Amino acid sequence: MAATExxxxxxxxxxxxxxxxDVRLGVGDDAALLQAPSGQCLAMSTDTLVAGVHxxxxxxxxxxxxxxxxVNLSDLAAMGAEPAWATLSLTLPQPDAAWLExxxxxxxxxxxxxxxxxxxxxxxxxxxxxxxxxxxxVPADKxxxxxxxxxxxxxxxxxxxxxxxxxxxxWQAGEQASDDQRALAARLHRPTPRVALGRGLRGLASxxxxxxxxxxxxxxxxxxASGVGASLNEASLPVSDAARRVAGVTxxxxxxxxxxxxxxxxxxxxxxxxPALSSVAADTGSRLSVIGRVVSGSGLCLADGRSLPAEASxxxxx
Amino acid sequence: MAATExxxxxxxxxxxxxxxxDVRLGVGDDAALLQAPSGQCLAMSTDTLVAGVHxxxxxxxxxxxxxxxxVNLSDLAAMGAEPAWATLSLTLPQPDAAWLExxxxxxxxxxxxxxxxxxxxxxxxxxxxxxxxxxxxVPADKxxxxxxxxxxxxxxxxxxxxxxxxxxxxWQAGEQASDDQRALAARLHRPTPRVALGRGLRGLASxxxxxxxxxxxxxxxxxxASGVGASLNEASLPVSDAARRVAGVTxxxxxxxxxxxxxxxxxxxxxxxxPALSSVAADTGSRLSVIGRVVSGSGLCLADGRSLPAEASxxxxx
Numbered sequence: 001m002a003a004t005e006x007x008x009x010x011x012x013x014x015x016x017x018x019x020x021x022d023v024r025l026g027v028g029d030d031a032a033l034l035q036a037p038s039g040q041c042l043a044m045s046t047d048t049l050v051a052g053v054h055x056x057x058x059x060x061x062x063x064x065x066x067x068x069x070x071v072n073l074s075d076l077a078a079m080g081a082e083p084a085w086a087t088l089s090l091t092l093p094q095p096d097a098a099w100l101e102x103x104x105x106x107x108x109x110x111x112x113x114x115x116x117x118x119x120x121x122x123x124x125x126x127x128x129x130x131x132x133x134x135x136x137x138v139p140a141d142k143x144x145x146x147x148x149x150x151x152x153x154x155x156x157x158x159x160x161x162x163x164x165x166x167x168x169x170x171w172q173a174g175e176q177a178s179d180d181q182r183a184l185a186a187r188l189h190r191p192t193p194r195v196a197l198g199r200g201l202r203g204l205a206s207x208x209x210x211x212x213x214x215x216x217x218x219x220x221x222x223x224x225a226s227g228v229g230a231s232l233n234e235a236s237l238p239v240s241d242a243a244r245r246v247a248g249v250t251x252x253x254x255x256x257x258x259x260x261x262x263x264x265x266x267x268x269x270x271x272x273x274x275p276a277l278s279s280v281a282a283d284t285g286s287r288l289s290v291i292g293r294v295v296s297g298s299g300l301c302l303a304d305g306r307s308l309p310a311e312a313s314x315x316x317x318x
Numbered sequence: 319m320a321a322t323e324x325x326x327x328x329x330x331x332x333x334x335x336x337x338x339x340d341v342r343l344g345v346g347d348d349a350a351l352l353q354a355p356s357g358q359c360l361a362m363s364t365d366t367l368v369a370g371v372h373x374x375x376x377x378x379x380x381x382x383x384x385x386x387x388x389v390n391l392s393d394l395a396a397m398g399a400e401p402a403w404a405t406l407s408l409t410l411p412q413p414d415a416a417w418l419e420x421x422x423x424x425x426x427x428x429x430x431x432x433x434x435x436x437x438x439x440x441x442x443x444x445x446x447x448x449x450x451x452x453x454x455x456v457p458a459d460k461x462x463x464x465x466x467x468x469x470x471x472x473x474x475x476x477x478x479x480x481x482x483x484x485x486x487x488x489w490q491a492g493e494q495a496s497d498d499q500r501a502l503a504a505r506l507h508r509p510t511p512r513v514a515l516g517r518g519l520r521g522l523a524s525x526x527x528x529x530x531x532x533x534x535x536x537x538x539x540x541x542x543a544s545g546v547g548a549s550l551n552e553a554s555l556p557v558s559d560a561a562r563r564v565a566g567v568t569x570x571x572x573x574x575x576x577x578x579x580x581x582x583x584x585x586x587x588x589x590x591x592x593p594a595l596s597s598v599a600a601d602t603g604s605r606l607s608v609i610g611r612v613v614s615g616s617g618l619c620l621a622d623g624r625s626l627p628a629e630a631s632x633x634x635x636x
Contacts, residue, residue: 024359024458025461025463028464028543029397029463029464029543030363030393030394030396030397030464030526030527030528031361031362031363031393031394031396031397031399031454032361032362032363033359033360033361033397033456033458033461034359034360034361034362035359035360035458036354036360038356041342041351041352041353042351042352042353042354042360043349043350043351043352044349044350044352044403044405044437044438044453045348045349045350045405045438046405046406046407046438046439046440046449046451047407047440048407048409048440048442048449050409050442050443050444050445051444052444053442053443053444054442075348075349076348076349078348078349079347079348079349079351081349085362087362087363087364087451088364089364089365089366089449089451091366091368091447119362120362120363120364120451121364122364122365122366122449124366124368124371124372125368125371126368126369126370126371126445126447127368127444127445127447129409129444129445129447131364131366131407131440131449131451133364133405133407133438133449133451135362135453136349138351140342140351140353143343143351145343145347146346146347146348208348209348210348225346225347
């Protein structure tokens, strides 16, 4: 007898992630029952990963589980929210216990690391894809929004940019011979959501977004929401040593501008908050780079007057 | 230039459903910000519909939008919860404005009818499927769970059963010549979530589940969770006049036992609560049928001693 959805959910998708006292009833009924904290807003986001679109079909299975949660955690990080609960809807071509075990393992490890409980699961048959929905908490007046950047604010990004896009290029070409190539592929497959940094930015950042589609594309969303423009200093873009070595500095900077899937934070910070930002960077172990300034007007330009790359439009899911 | 995800989300998936004061920030940032009510639990559920698995590829597009929300509302109904917020993740083979408009229209109408705000949206490219996640409210001690049925309780179902399964049969055969066949297909495409009934069952029903996979399969989950069995009276199964006319009473009863996709509620009620249940049925305009009794032991049997149909195992998503 083929395994039923119920058997597979019970075995692999029940009890994933952290144990939390605010989960009154988890996976296994028609809905989960959750106790929201008083005095905070809920922050809620959802993201879908489709095989061949958002991750390579041949990506390591545990990494797919990691990434499905990581991209959602990154959304909460960009709001300054503390993650709490996730639901998972997983679509698989056929039941596959080994696949499910590896996927659940990758998801579980990241969920535990961020104290997230998986409170709902749905499993069905179809082309490989997964949707996670995540809920977290943030005081209403402390949430980081896209709107709020003001002229004169610094534009800051975390980590290094462009690694995932270069990683994808080498992964698709079957080139993982060097440590650098493997390091870049790991950035693609196992992004690090900047949750602690996002919380630290409460009260400091005037606006924030996470970088999923690429710096130029995502920063433009932030600027549009804020009704301002920005001037970027291309030489300040943080590119990794690995990217520089394998691709050269020009291609690395191009990837930093337009490559997607980095899941770093991009935010704006007024002058007065820069000292406190240094403390947050130190406390959270974050590498931060000031890459430009908010200016009046709209859109992005480079500080040296050169125009942005023509195809600097980020990922397009269509 | 092809429409981007952002353009399409902005145009078709923003502002769907009801306006609610507890939505501080809706679609358009990294996460929605929501104000949970004090003194109640959140009830949270997610369901995915995959084309060709959960709905026919050629189903009316507005009905697909309706159904994607209806199956999630049905989960909240089964918990006795009041729906509030939904997030949608939609995967489409290609951008298609006419499709999106029809889909959004079907979803929007049902969302408004139930005072649900669509607070988050994700749109990506891939094989047609959609995941909705829904959140509602219920006092913690009033939530209807699957566990709680006790020996002697009545087994009750809402509406008529088996219509959707018969509707699928005629739809797939291309037979919608008669009013009856069209009525059955409508039950498949546009299920009615029993939200008001679910709320009315708070404090009356000892256990509750919604019927997505079929009566025998879903009731078995309720019985297993409660540690009891049930004896059903086959002649009491509510079958519609349409089902009886087009399929005959034997096939209609078989469909009522094992057919999926009806999204009616199945619940257990102690003797003392039966008078109050009649009032709830009248107040909510619900047709309710007592179809059996909870007995000690485990599993389902028929009151006349005959065994259940061999393949009475409900839908299997694998």
